[in-house]
Amino acid sequence: MITSNDILIAAKLLNFPKIRPSISKKMQKLPQISILPLLFPFIFDKKPPFRHLFSFLFLISFCLSHPRLRRPFPFLLLQDAVVLALSLFKAIPSLCYLACPSRPFSLQKHPLLCDFSQPNIPKPDKIPIFAPKTKSLMRLGIIGAGGIARKMAYALASKPQGCECYAVASRSLDKAVAFAKENGIAKAYGSYEELVSDPAVDLVYVATPHSHHFAHASLAISHGKPCLVEKAFAANAREAEQLLALAKESGVFVTEAIWTRYMPMSHKIKEVMESGVIGEPRVLTATLCYIIEHKERIIRPELCGGALLDLGVYALNFARMYFGNDVLRTVSNVHLSDTGVDLHECISLSYRDGKMANLQAGALCQNDRQGIISGTKGYIRIDNINCPELIEVYQDNCKIATYEKPAEMINGYEYEVFECERCLAAGLMESPLMPHAETLSVMRQMDQLRKEWGVTFPMD
Numbered sequence: 001m002i003t004s005n006d007i008l009i010a011a012k013l014l015n016f017p018k019i020r021p022s023i024s025k026k027m028q029k030l031p032q033i034s035i036l037p038l039l040f041p042f043i044f045d046k047k048p049p050f051r052h053l054f055s056f057l058f059l060i061s062f063c064l065s066h067p068r069l070r071r072p073f074p075f076l077l078l079q080d081a082v083v084l085a086l087s088l089f090k091a092i093p094s095l096c097y098l099a100c101p102s103r104p105f106s107l108q109k110h111p112l113l114c115d116f117s118q119p120n121i122p123k124p125d126k127i128p129i130f131a132p133k134t135k136s137l138m139r140l141g142i143i144g145a146g147g148i149a150r151k152m153a154y155a156l157a158s159k160p161q162g163c164e165c166y167a168v169a170s171r172s173l174d175k176a177v178a179f180a181k182e183n184g185i186a187k188a189y190g191s192y193e194e195l196v197s198d199p200a201v202d203l204v205y206v207a208t209p210h211s212h213h214f215a216h217a218s219l220a221i222s223h224g225k226p227c228l229v230e231k232a233f234a235a236n237a238r239e240a241e242q243l244l245a246l247a248k249e250s251g252v253f254v255t256e257a258i259w260t261r262y263m264p265m266s267h268k269i270k271e272v273m274e275s276g277v278i279g280e281p282r283v284l285t286a287t288l289c290y291i292i293e294h295k296e297r298i299i300r301p302e303l304c305g306g307a308l309l310d311l312g313v314y315a316l317n318f319a320r321m322y323f324g325n326d327v328l329r330t331v332s333n334v335h336l337s338d339t340g341v342d343l344h345e346c347i348s349l350s351y352r353d354g355k356m357a358n359l360q361a362g363a364l365c366q367n368d369r370q371g372i373i374s375g376t377k378g379y380i381r382i383d384n385i386n387c388p389e390l391i392e393v394y395q396d397n398c399k400i401a402t403y404e405k406p407a408e409m410i411n412g413y414e415y416e417v418f419e420c421e422r423c424l425a426a427g428l429m430e431s432p433l434m435p436h437a438e439t440l441s442v443m444r445q446m447d448q449l450r451k452e453w454g455v456t457f458p459m460d
């Protein structure tokens with residue numbers, strides 16, 4: 001189906017405002033090219049790169065069918081030469097893309113293939129980077145030499161923005177030494193106590209299972225160490241409250257390492273949504289599934305396992321970031337494991353202002369990890385909600401803009417550390433990007449869901 005938007009887009013692809021009127025004049029005068037409109041379905045009904053390729057072929061055929069242009073090429077009128085050159089310029093990325101099976105570059109990066117001419121669409125260069133205010137080195141100490149610790153060590157390996165992974169602590173000294181060697185970390189400790197007692201550590205990153213966040217973050221805070229605590233912040237809201245109270249009493253900074261909250265792309269999504277380009281946002285969907293049912297920390301209730309605290313927490317945060325927290329009603333469905341933890345869940349939230357969010361998270365299958373924010377004029381597609389790397393904006397089912405992750409992004413874990421450094425330099429006790437009240441509210445929401453599903457942890 002050719003929509004009016006398709007015709008507009010095609011007009012933009014042919015994008016020669018001064019020339020277009022003369023083209024239509026020529027078309028009226030030249031009956032022999034009246035057959036050309038028959039090509040329109042081939043032009044309009046295709047998605048890039050075919051759309052651009054067909055528009056290029058259309059222009060070529062138009063030029064060649066023009067009697068004046070049957071003259072040798074050097075005598076082309078300047079106007080038509082410009083038409084040809086511009087259409088060629090538009091077609092180059094499409095031709096290269098089609099010619100090269102390995103798809104070596106992103107077609108969307110071609111500036112002519114994104115329609116940023118619409119006044120409301122934020123430009124990609126406005127993606128905010130939360131650069132820290134201090135220039136001195138900030139030394140991170142990691143508690144728990146596991147999977148996520150390795151990713152954080154990689155993020156800070158080049159000491160971006162003056163943030164260095166300085167120390168690691170494990171319950172086993174051998175493991176700590178091996179981890180430090182593998183990741184170029186200066187200090188290795190065989191106990192968590194030793195790490196939090198090191199005066200050179202500026203920030204402690206708690207990278208242990210959910211069941212141990214409370215104990216390990218309390219240990220760091222009681223040694224006066226600012227803390228970045230992996231998600232989910234604690235086992236339940238009660239523990240979260242106690243931990244935040246301890247941080248407040250001790251005058252120590254603490255924040256939840258829910259990395260999506262600190263990513264520049266997450267803020268771009270909000271900017272695009274609030275620009276009005278998709279009209280009034282009304283419905284949001286988000287899914288996040290991985291096959292991780294074999295992991296100990298997922299399957300065991302004593303480690304606060306389950307998909308909710310591990311993956312559902314991202315979907316809930318995604319909904320909160322864009323639709324807020326004024327939830328009127330929550331309906332959910334769950335699949336439980338033999339060990340009594342949730343392995344897959346569907347959560348539907350109705351908001352007081354009429355919005356709706358449909359979320360899905362699970363440890364049983366792979367999926368596209370997509371987020372979609374739908375409005376009255378279009379929608380925003382986010383790939384993926386666990387680390388937004390690509391944002392696409394659609395109006396009337398036609399893609400009008402694309403945003404890609406910042407070129408300088410390492411693996412995304414660096415942004416939460418940059419934010420800690422910024423907050424510490426500013427003397428803040430919490431990050432405005434993930435306020436304590438929000439952390440608590442998410443924990444309460446998850447407690448409520450677990451209660452409905454009958455999923456309990458020993459510390460409840």
Ligand SMILES: NC(=O)c1ccc[n+]([C@@H]2O[C@H](COP(=O)([O-])OP(=O)(O)OC[C@H]3O[C@@H](n4cnc5c(N)ncnc54)[C@H](OP(=O)(O)O)[C@@H]3O)[C@@H](O)[C@H]2O)c1
Pocket residue numbers: 143144145146147148149169170171172175207208209210212230231232257259297309310
């Ligand atoms: N942001 C993200 O994208 C992301 C991704 C994955 C996980 N996470 C979060 O990161 C945290 C850790 O996840 P992970 O995948 O790194 O976990 P993991 O590899 O299974 O374990 C992390 C480490 O915790 C330590 N630990 C302390 N007490 C433990 C106990 N009783 N049982 C098992 N391990 C214990 C161990 O370190 P030592 O043996 O060295 O002491 C272990 O290597 C979780 O909160 C998780 O939700 C975040």
